[in-house]
Structures are given as structure tokens and as C-alpha cells.
Amino acid sequence: MFIGHFGVGLAAKKVDQKPSLGTLFFASQFIDLLWPIFLLLGIEQVVIDPGNTAFTPLDFVYYPFTHSLVGVLFWGIVVGGVYYLIKKNSKTALLLGGLVVSHWVLDFLTHAPDLPIAPGLDLKVGLGLWNSLIFTLLFETAIFAVGIFLYLKITHAKNKKGEYGFWGLIIFLILIYIMNVFGSTPPNEEAIAWAGNLQWLFVLWAYWVDKNRDANQK
Numbered sequence: 001m002f003i004g005h006f007g008v009g010l011a012a013k014k015v016d017q018k019p020s021l022g023t024l025f026f027a028s029q030f031i032d033l034l035w036p037i038f039l040l041l042g043i044e045q046v047v048i049d050p051g052n053t054a055f056t057p058l059d060f061v062y063y064p065f066t067h068s069l070v071g072v073l074f075w076g077i078v079v080g081g082v083y084y085l086i087k088k089n090s091k092t093a094l095l096l097g098g099l100v101v102s103h104w105v106l107d108f109l110t111h112a113p114d115l116p117i118a119p120g121l122d123l124k125v126g127l128g129l130w131n132s133l134i135f136t137l138l139f140e141t142a143i144f145a146v147g148i149f150l151y152l153k154i155t156h157a158k159n160k161k162g163e164y165g166f167w168g169l170i171i172f173l174i175l176i177y178i179m180n181v182f183g184s185t186p187p188n189e190e191a192i193a194w195a196g197n198l199q200w201l202f203v204l205w206a207y208w209v210d211k212n213r214d215a216n217q218k
Contacts (some may be wrong), residue, residue, distance in 0.1 A: 001103075001110045003177045004100030004108050004140040005029050006202070010147030014154045016095050017215040021151070022207030027079055027099035029199060031107075034075070035066045039189065052111050055130035057185050058192070060114045061203055062108050069104060070118035077099035104142075110136060137181070155213045162212030170171075 009028035011022060038044040044066060049059040080097025084090060107115055107133070111126035129136050148170060157163035180213050186192050 001140060002108050002180060003173050004106055004110075004171060005032070005103055006173055007144035007147030007204075008099065009138075010144075010151040012099055014150040016092050017091065017154060019096065020207050021210040022203050022205075023083075024099065025203045025206045027096040028103060029164060029203070030075060030079055030100045031103045032074060032196065033203075036062060036161075036193040036199075038063070038066055039193035039196070048189060049191075050185055053128070053130040054133040055136045055181065057112075060111070061208050062115040064119035067104065067107065067114035068118050068121075070105040071116075072101055079181065092206040093143055103151070110139070117150060140177075155210075156216055157213050159212055162209065165205070165209045165212060169202070169209055172205075173202065190215050193201055 005028045009021065009103040010020075012024045012028070035044065039046060044063040045062070047059040047061050048057055050057040052059045060067070066075075066176040067166050074215060076097040079100050080093040080095075083096050084093035087093070104115070108125060109127050112128050112130060113124050115124055115125040117123050117125065121161045129139060159168065186195070
């Protein structure tokens with residue numbers, strides 16, 4: 001799951017217009033923003049295994065701190081709690097916490113049974129949509145398309161930056177997605193971690209885009 005998580009972030013603007021799109025992206029992708037850092041630190045582990053599923057050659061061997069159900073619930077509380085302490089806005093804090101948890105829900109639908117329930121437990125879950133490339137593409141693209149539709153319905157560009165910047169972000173996300181799905185297998189696990197850290201650029205890009213767009217209604 002990649003653009004699907006961003007699609008959820010886009011759609012969340014319809015629920016609450018106060019947070020920037022960058023903040024919504026940050027929350028919806030928070031788990032995958034942490035994961036590459038944990039890989040580089042040797043805390044979690046992934047192995048390149050071509051054919052592991054039809055969608056990805058990655059075998060997520062060990063990632064209980066970022067991707068277990070208990071871990072995600074913890075991070076959801078952290079993200080929502082920190083936002084509430086800073087902004088004193090319970091509605092947005094709950095939304096951001098929910099976006100963090102939504103990441104695990106979507107991963108549960110798509111991943112092979114590799115998602116831990118909690119650190120230290122052997123039980124792993126996942127419905128395995130990734131075993132079908134076509135259905136994965138349809139499912140994730142649909143979420144992304146709905147997210148774009150809802151974001152455009154609730155916002156409008158204040159200037160050309162808001163218009164072209166938004167569509168540039170969308171096109172770039174699609175291109176990265178296509179490269180991830182149909183591109184060559186990563187050379188090593190470290191390259192996966194460094195590439196994953198580039199997702200912070202999407203968050204920053206989204207902040208810039210949202211500054212150049214206004215809500216259609218308050």
C-alpha cells in the first residue's frame with residue numbers, strides 16, 4: 001500500500017479543514033515514515049524475496065514496533081496527543097490519531113499475513129490482497145482517486161502554485177507508485193530504507209500546496 005495511504009490523507013481534508021494536507025499526509029503515512037528509520041537503525045528488518053507476493057518482492061520479516069496493531073495504536077495516541085497538547089483541538093487530534101491507525105487497517109487488507117498483533121507475539125495477520133496484482137492496483141487506485149475527488153471538492157487553488165503544485169504532487173506520487181510496482185527489484189535492503197525516507201518530501205510538498213489553496217467552506 002502506497003498511494004492508498006495518501007488517498008486517505010487527501011480525503012481527510014473533507015472531514016476537517018483545519019489541518020494542512022501536510023499534517024494529514026504525515027499522520028496517514030506516519031508508520032511508513034518511521035519504518036525506514038528503524039530499518040537503518042537495525043531495529044526492524046526486511047528481506048528482498050522476489051515472488052514473495054504478486055505485488056512486492058519484499059518480505060517484512062520483523063517490524064513489530066512500527067507495524068504491529070498495538071504499536072500502531074500507540075503511535076496513533078502519540079500523534080493525536082502531541083497535536084492536542086500543541087493546538088488544543090480534540091477533533092483534529094482524534095482525526096490524526098485515526099489516520100495513523102487507518103494505515104494498519106489498509107495494510108491488514110493488503111499484506112500477506114506478516115503484520116504482528118503486538119511486539120513479542122508470534123501471531124501475524126493480513127488478508128493478502130497483494131497476492132493479486134490487478135485487485136491491488138484497482139483497490140489502491142480507487143482510494144487515491146476518491147481522495148483526490150474529495151480534496152478538490154473541499155478546496156480551491158488561490159493561485160497557480162496551488163493548482164500546478166497540487167497536480168504536480170499527484171502526478172509524482174503516481175509515477176513513484178508505477179516505478180515501485182513495475183520497476184526493477186531494489187539492489188539491497190539499505191536502499192529500501194533510504195528510498196523510504198524520501199517520503200518526507202511528499203509531506204513537505206503537501207504543506208506547500210495547502211498553503212496555496214483555500215477551503216471552499218468553513
